[in-house]
Amino acid sequence: MRIITALAALAFALSWPTAAHAWGPLGHRLVARLAESRLDPATRAEVERLLATEGLQSLADVANWADNLRELDPDLGRRTSRWHYVNLGELGCRYDADAACPGGHCVVEAISAQAAILGDRSRSDAERLQALKFVVHFVGDVHQPMHGGNARDRGGNNVQVNLHGKGTNLHALWDSGLLRSARLDEERYLQRLQEAENGPPATAQDTSTPAQWAEQSCAIAVEAYPPRATITDAYLAQHRPVAERQVQIAGERLSALLGTVLARAPATEIPDAD
């Protein structure tokens, strides 16, 4: 029975790529902009240098690139489609690489692998910029609770709900419906989240890992199932702050990760000390 369950979970996990991906564009852009506003000067300089090689200026400009690969580069999109999520619901929200991430094809291992490429200055700028685009996107994804949720309903994609008279699903609700229900445009949302950061710095001493980020998302996801298909204002009021906090934490952690990976001063000729 357990083997059958595991196989069923795997089959669902592999079937996920056809589903909608990730925070909607707004969520990903907010994560990128929050991170960007916190970068130290050395990290910012290297980020800007890499972006400029494609005429880009802001991390927000690349935050949704990985979700658009299906149109931009279908082959790369297919090869990377399992890098946007990891299903931990059936594993008790505990990350186990063998069970949750066969072949390293999940968001947890993708973040580590792409961060390593980004930080490897022996690689070309083109390779490192692509890795930067992946890292910015996947750190957002791993904080969208449904991206760490249940395989059996494909991260909530199979859970039909009704929001304000329109049919949608639980995954889409967490991607964009919750944030949209605040009725703020990007600038005002950014302002609100940055003001909220003046509260206690929840992640000031954050030494957590991508695996733990996914586990935390899973813990939120399994509690996020509405009692009925109709999403009430009470549900929105209860869960919207959770989604917003996830966006905020994602921004903080993305900034810290980029700092760790990129902070080293650009390679320059260092004169011999003798």
Ligand SMILES: [Zn+2]
């Ligand atoms: Zn995604």
